[in-house]
Amino acid sequence: MATTTTNTTALASQSWYKRNEIAVTPWLFLIPGIAMFALYVIIPIFQSFYLSLFEWDGLGSLAKNGEYVGLEHYERLFTKDRAFNISLWNNLKWLVFYLLAIPGGLMVALFLNQKVFGIRLYKSLFFFPFVISQIVVGLVFTWFYDPQFGLSNWLIGLVGLPPINILGNPNTATYGIIAAGLWPQTAYCMILYLTGLNAVDPEQVEAARLDGAKGHKMLWYIIIPQLKPATFIAFVVTIIGALRSFDLISIMTNGGPFGSTRVLSFYMFEKSLSEYGFKMGYGAAIAVVLFLIMLVFIAYFLWSMYQDEKAAKH
Amino acid sequence: MFPTPIEKSSRQWQIGYQVLLPIVMLLWLAPLLAVALFSIRPDVDFTVGNYWGLPSSFEMLANYGQVFNSAMPKYILNSFIITVPTVIGAVALSCMTGFALGVYRFKGNLLIFFMFIAGNFIPFQILMVPVRDLTLDMGLYNTKTGLILFHVAFQTGFCTLFMRNFIRALPFELIEAARVEGIAEWRIFWYIVLPLMKPAIAALSVLIFTFIWNDYFWAIVLTTGENAQPVTAGITSFNAQFRAMYHLMSAGSIIAALPPVAMFFLMQKHFIAGLTLGAVK
Numbered sequence: 001m002a003t004t005t006t007n008t009t010a011l012a013s014q015s016w017y018k019r020n021e022i023a024v025t026p027w028l029f030l031i032p033g034i035a036m037f038a039l040y041v042i043i044p045i046f047q048s049f050y051l052s053l054f055e056w057d058g059l060g061s062l063a064k065n066g067e068y069v070g071l072e073h074y075e076r077l078f079t080k081d082r083a084f085n086i087s088l089w090n091n092l093k094w095l096v097f098y099l100l101a102i103p104g105g106l107m108v109a110l111f112l113n114q115k116v117f118g119i120r121l122y123k124s125l126f127f128f129p130f131v132i133s134q135i136v137v138g139l140v141f142t143w144f145y146d147p148q149f150g151l152s153n154w155l156i157g158l159v160g161l162p163p164i165n166i167l168g169n170p171n172t173a174t175y176g177i178i179a180a181g182l183w184p185q186t187a188y189c190m191i192l193y194l195t196g197l198n199a200v201d202p203e204q205v206e207a208a209r210l211d212g213a214k215g216h217k218m219l220w221y222i223i224i225p226q227l228k229p230a231t232f233i234a235f236v237v238t239i240i241g242a243l244r245s246f247d248l249i250s251i252m253t254n255g256g257p258f259g260s261t262r263v264l265s266f267y268m269f270e271k272s273l274s275e276y277g278f279k280m281g282y283g284a285a286i287a288v289v290l291f292l293i294m295l296v297f298i299a300y301f302l303w304s305m306y307q308d309e310k311a312a313k314h
Numbered sequence: 315m316f317p318t319p320i321e322k323s324s325r326q327w328q329i330g331y332q333v334l335l336p337i338v339m340l341l342w343l344a345p346l347l348a349v350a351l352f353s354i355r356p357d358v359d360f361t362v363g364n365y366w367g368l369p370s371s372f373e374m375l376a377n378y379g380q381v382f383n384s385a386m387p388k389y390i391l392n393s394f395i396i397t398v399p400t401v402i403g404a405v406a407l408s409c410m411t412g413f414a415l416g417v418y419r420f421k422g423n424l425l426i427f428f429m430f431i432a433g434n435f436i437p438f439q440i441l442m443v444p445v446r447d448l449t450l451d452m453g454l455y456n457t458k459t460g461l462i463l464f465h466v467a468f469q470t471g472f473c474t475l476f477m478r479n480f481i482r483a484l485p486f487e488l489i490e491a492a493r494v495e496g497i498a499e500w501r502i503f504w505y506i507v508l509p510l511m512k513p514a515i516a517a518l519s520v521l522i523f524t525f526i527w528n529d530y531f532w533a534i535v536l537t538t539g540e541n542a543q544p545v546t547a548g549i550t551s552f553n554a555q556f557r558a559m560y561h562l563m564s565a566g567s568i569i570a571a572l573p574p575v576a577m578f579f580l581m582q583k584h585f586i587a588g589l590t591l592g593a594v595k
Contacts, residue, residue: 021498021499022418022499023420025414025418025499025500026414026415026417026418026420026423027414029410029411029413029414029503030410030411030414030415030426032407032410033407033408033410033411033430033470033474034411034426036407036463036466036467036470037429037430037433037467037470037471039448039467040441040445040448040463040464040467040468041433041436041441041467041468041471042429042433043444044440044441044444044445044448045436045440045441047443047444048440048441048443048444051443051444058443058447110316110317111338113316113317114317114319114320114331115319115320115321116320116331116332116335119335122335122339124578124579124582125339125342125343126339126342127578128343128346128575129343129346131524131571131574131575131577131578132346132528132571132574132575133527133528133530133546133570133571133574134528134530135528135530135546135549135550135570136549136567136570136571139349139549139553139563139567140345140346140348140349140567141345143345143348143349143352143560143564144344144345144348149360149363149365149366151344151345151348151366154365154366183345188589191586191589191590192589192590195586195590197316200316205316218316219316222316223316230590233590236435240435243437244437244438246438246530246531247530247531250530251530251550264437264439265437265438265439268439268442269439269442269531269535272442272443273442273535280443283439283442283443284440284443286439287437287439287440287442287443288440290437290439290440291436291437291439291440294435294436294437297435298432298435298436301431301435302428302431302432305428305431306424306428309424
């Protein structure tokens, strides 16, 4: 008790900062980060919502040159805009097929999870495509698909089939781009699973082996449940990647042929900053739709993380 | 270990596996190897249609030399000038936010943390018009500074997620002991926590370097010319200049891809630790 009293008197004579140090310090450390993040990320989200209610070509200020149109842009998007429809469907295709990276990555990881000479180098080389920028991946695959000299048609030719122009055909172009995107994404999932496989409890595996579990049964009932954290991250990054797809489309087809490979992120860019005139308000409305789709996933991710946080506290 | 270690399987499968490995790897990297092959071919090979045979002569030096005589070195320099300050800025900011959110308990802690995470997941397009306007208003449109400021701010989200989780895993007794000794909070940060964060700083630096180097979207939204554009955006104008000269375009692409690749091979362990968000140990 005696020490507490002396402490209080000592505290009273100290400066305000010293007395409140533990309460104040975190905020001092947070201010620069929060300020930057608010300025460039949080506030712009709300600005985009607001902007989507206006007709504005980006010249002058929104207050002076913008014309308030209410929800008209959204109405137009969902009732009259065919390009928007195509983009939305393509986004769905991306979401579904991009997820193939997860089982694909798991398969490659299982294949490479051995201890033989040089395996480390093999693992790095398999991971290689993820490190390269999507622009280069896009270029590489554009040439790979080239109907004249592409390696893909050379391979098709070996089987005796006529060459096909994957990126030139509106029915196949999007799938061609997704396949290109799967290349680095599978590599990413592979590395997540390789790390996850390292952490699999060897005792459980041995115990299951003694019980006669083998092959795919072992994989399904013993290994995959233990890989849950890796699968969660793979799921998060793949969904985000699918909805963010822009670079590959821009470099491989530029939205064509006949606008068949547009997705929302690309269509938004085209509307706001293309040579056909700057339709900032309309573009913002497209971005808001994309954002709302993403929000469903973000809410789910945050909810899962919140559950983990709660579990960690107890 | 799963699958069953190869040493425990039959002799045939062991040999089979060793043979299969390089074949699968070559198939996996085939698109890239094709480009590497293109980049050492002479011009004539493309006109006579010799795409997949042996090159009629090896023009590696000539092709790559020509790339270095274009605007390419300028773009690459721009990329470095944009990437390095971004890495420093984002890592510095997130060391601080991560420390604040990882060590202190206060109202709104989790809310702020989740705000950073959520912001990091959003589609870029929702930020595009306002950020472009903001950059124009600050007079930083088409400058490297404008691009750096945005990247620092945006990457702080991801970095905070990473740093905060890393700091959470540190032994909290260290900080408590320091407090009992009466050490000031900022000194605890500087002398106790920061030195322990070295692995996290290394991991994030490598990762952010790669992210920013490979950024294309913001490069074309916030910059236009060769004075400010990084190599990802530059390569498209390079390709427009050398249209259908596949040997030069290939060489250019390879050079553009090289720095993050080098970074990855040099700092592999850190890179992978960063990618798994430190969540999968």
